[in-house]
Amino acid sequence: MSLEDLIDAFVNLDEEKVLRIVEILLREGKDPTEILEACRRATALIGERFERGEYFLSELVFASEIFNGVMRIVLPELKREVKPTGKIVLGTVQGDIHDIGKNIFKAFAEAAGFRIIDLGVDVPPERFVEAVRTHSPDILGMSGLLTISYESMKKTVEALREAGLRDKVKIIIGGGRVDEYVKRYTGADEWADNAMLGVKKCREMLGLGG
Amino acid sequence: MVGELKSPEELLKERFERVEKAIGLGEPDRVPLIIFTCGDVLRKYATGYELYFNYDRAREASVKFVTEYPVDVFLAALAAEGFIFALAFSNYPDIAPSIRFWTGPMHDALGDKYTKWPGRELPEDSVLQFIGGQFMDVKEYNKLSDDPVAFVNEVIFPRACVNLEKAGSSKANAALIRLGFEASRYLRFLGESAADLAKVGIPSLPLTFAYAPLDFIGDFLRYPTGALIDVRRYPDEVKRACEALVEPIIKVALSLKPAGAKYAFIPLHLNEYLSPKLYNEFYWPTLRKIIVELYEQGIRSLVFFEGWHDPHLETILELPRGWGIAYFEKTDVRKAKKILGGHTCIMGGVPPSLLLEATPDKIEEYVKSLLGEMKPDGGFILSPGVADIPRAVPHENLKALIEAVEKYGRY
Ligand code: B12
Numbered sequence A: 001m002s003l004e005d006l007i008d009a010f011v012n013l014d015e016e017k018v019l020r021i022v023e024i025l026l027r028e029g030k031d032p033t034e035i036l037e038a039c040r041r042a043t044a045l046i047g048e049r050f051e052r053g054e055y056f057l058s059e060l061v062f063a064s065e066i067f068n069g070v071m072r073i074v075l076p077e078l079k080r081e082v083k084p085t086g087k088i089v090l091g092t093v094q095g096d097i098h099d100i101g102k103n104i105f106k107a108f109a110e111a112a113g114f115r116i117i118d119l120g121v122d123v124p125p126e127r128f129v130e131a132v133r134t135h136s137p138d139i140l141g142m143s144g145l146l147t148i149s150y151e152s153m154k155k156t157v158e159a160l161r162e163a164g165l166r167d168k169v170k171i172i173i174g175g176g177r178v179d180e181y182v183k184r185y186t187g188a189d190e191w192a193d194n195a196m197l198g199v200k201k202c203r204e205m206l207g208l209g210g
Numbered sequence B: 001m002v003g004e005l006k007s008p009e010e011l012l013k014e015r016f017e018r019v020e021k022a023i024g025l026g027e028p029d030r031v032p033l034i035i036f037t038c039g040d041v042l043r044k045y046a047t048g049y050e051l052y053f054n055y056d057r058a059r060e061a062s063v064k065f066v067t068e069y070p071v072d073v074f075l076a077a078l079a080a081e082g083f084i085f086a087l088a089f090s091n092y093p094d095i096a097p098s099i100r101f102w103t104g105p106m107h108d109a110l111g112d113k114y115t116k117w118p119g120r121e122l123p124e125d126s127v128l129q130f131i132g133g134q135f136m137d138v139k140e141y142n143k144l145s146d147d148p149v150a151f152v153n154e155v156i157f158p159r160a161c162v163n164l165e166k167a168g169s170s171k172a173n174a175a176l177i178r179l180g181f182e183a184s185r186y187l188r189f190l191g192e193s194a195a196d197l198a199k200v201g202i203p204s205l206p207l208t209f210a211y212a213p214l215d216f217i218g219d220f221l222r223y224p225t226g227a228l229i230d231v232r233r234y235p236d237e238v239k240r241a242c243e244a245l246v247e248p249i250i251k252v253a254l255s256l257k258p259a260g261a262k263y264a265f266i267p268l269h270l271n272e273y274l275s276p277k278l279y280n281e282f283y284w285p286t287l288r289k290i291i292v293e294l295y296e297q298g299i300r301s302l303v304f305f306e307g308w309h310d311p312h313l314e315t316i317l318e319l320p321r322g323w324g325i326a327y328f329e330k331t332d333v334r335k336a337k338k339i340l341g342g343h344t345c346i347m348g349g350v351p352p353s354l355l356l357e358a359t360p361d362k363i364e365e366y367v368k369s370l371l372g373e374m375k376p377d378g379g380f381i382l383s384p385g386v387a388d389i390p391r392a393v394p395h396e397n398l399k400a401l402i403e404a405v406e407k408y409g410r411y
Helices: A003-011 A015-027 A032-051 A057-077 A100-111 A125-135 A148-162 A180-186 A195-205 B008-023 B048-053 B055-068 B083-088 B104-110 B138-146 B148-160 B170-199 B213-222 B224-233 B235-254 B276-296 B310-318 B333-340 B352-357 B360-374 B395-408
Strands: A086-092 A114-118 A139-143 A170-174 A190-192 B034-037 B073-076 B207-209 B263-268 B300-305 B324-328 B345-350 B380-384
Touching: A003 A015, A003 A032, A015 A032, A015 A057, A032 A057, A032 A100, A032 A195, A057 A100, A057 B224, A086 A100, A086 A125, A086 A195, A100 A114, A100 A139, A100 A170, A100 A195, A125 A139, A125 A148, A139 A148, A139 A195, A148 A170, A148 A180, A148 B352, A170 A180, A170 A195, A180 A190, A180 B352, A190 A195, B008 B170, B008 B380, B034 B380, B048 B055, B048 B104, B055 B073, B055 B170, B083 B148, B083 B213, B083 B235, B104 B170, B138 B148, B138 B213, B138 B224, B138 B235, B148 B213, B148 B235, B207 B235, B213 B224, B213 B235, B213 B276, B224 B235, B235 B276, B263 B276, B263 B324, B276 B300, B276 B310, B310 B333, B324 B333, B333 B345, B333 B360, B345 B352, B345 B360, B352 B360, B352 B395, B360 B380, B360 B395
Parallel strands: A086 A114, A086 A139, A139 A170, A170 A190, B034 B073, B207 B263, B263 B300, B300 B324, B324 B345, B345 B380
Antiparallel strands: none
């Protein structure tokens, strides 16, 4: 069993096989960070299949499920802190509880090495501000699918401005109904309506290239 | 404008014929404009709490909206998704339709865990939240398939509604009686609200309701992601359950036929998630059966293809020509027309973000160019794509939309 087998099983969404290989690799003494790196490569390949129209959202939901399963086994084995690519505070905005897309983005961003602080759903502006103050993230990610979430995103950006924190953090919005207009309305820096693009834009905002 | 000289009765008739003509794939006098709302845009006139708990305030808000923004059909669903309650009573056509949508006071009566409401779990000025949940274990698929109606009543309700925890208890019986009171108030509200709109010349569509079986499982029993994962892990069980749900769903839809219902509204949820392979295996066959059966019984469907439906567009051609209305959200209506033109009436076309942030000029330009392509040969209804309009949409922008249809929509 090799890391290549792991990537292969992951890309083909063979959940049982992925978890089995991870257990075996860990037992054989493989460095957990290498396993995470393999998962990053697998999710990138899954993302490519999605972009080519071979995979759909249900495959992404399932891939996130597999990734979370792997994390549950691997995280406790991590001996040293891996330096994250960047830190993201993430949440679904006030009034909105849609989080399936947010959770997919979270899994793909984590797989890409970002550390995510997930505030959950129906997050009021004050809680976003509080989290930005406490965690000093590089990026604030807001998710929302309802028409009311446009207003909540705008309010959150304004609250950050009032707290003097707007310049300290890049802001990206996501969810199926955001676009250039919504970005302008809310005052965010970037938008993405799919998880892979979101990860790419987060990397770009930190000057890391796509 | 000529319109102002017409009486409300004339306008009512004209607008209704305009919409029916388009649905029948014909060319009306102009492209119809239909606006739906789940409450967001009506919060211009009342708080969320008032809209869902105070029927008088809700009626006033709708009248204010259409007086300011006259459209061809206005539909306010000021209630939560409650199809499971209608299905539970599918053997009682006198009851099923009255509890198809779930109102604030019904939530008070039963204490359901599916929803949260302004002035209850939420601040007064918010919109209601359907949060759903996982109320069925994966091992229970067979019980669901054997008798969906019994399963929902006997197993799911005690889990999903605090006040129905103990069937037959005084508390549970009281909850059902309260629900009955509320259902009749709600029916009266619907009738009065339609009459209010008619008085100012705005027709309502004679609607009934159906559901895609896999969405039923996702929304009310297993949670959307649960249903998607079950499709992979337990494909046979899921398929059998979807088939078992067809009959009670059709019964619910037909329950309003004697009252004159002509269109079955069917909002789709998991369509966007599924690959064509999974869609054609788990989702479409039972949905198609429902649409076709209703069509044969004289009811056309108004299917809301939520999200991005592009990969499945062709399957719509399997339905009989003129089967109903395909309401699209993120799917480009121009692309849909290339495939479905002359076969299916298409509805949609206006993204909410455009109304929110573009200038009136941009909106006019957008509608002009869109109608340039969509108007020829009829069979098109213009509508904002997500079944709502953000409250923050500027007044001039909504006006610009209405004026642009008037200007560029004439045949
Ligand atoms: C599933 C679903 C639900 C589920 C939600 C389950 C959950 N926990 O998320 C349930 C059934 C609970 C639900 C409830 C409701 N819903 Co709903 N729902 C949907 C549906 C069908 C799919 C949404 C979805 O999950 N899409 C798939 C995900 C994967 O896509 P996504 O979110 O866009 O995410 C991707 C990208 O955007 C990106 N991304 C996401 N977040 C982020 C964040 C960042 C930072 C980045 C970079 C990227 C990123 O990555 C993801 C993967 O590529 C949509 C219709 C549709 N097809 O879009 C309606 C929809 C969103 N719902 C809608 C409505 C109205 C409701 C209800 C109000 C219904 C009611 N009347 O009771 C309630 C509201 C609850 C609330 N207050 O939030 C409307 C919203 C429009 C409006 N009127 O405002 C929609 C659009 C349907 C419609 N009418 O057109 N819903």
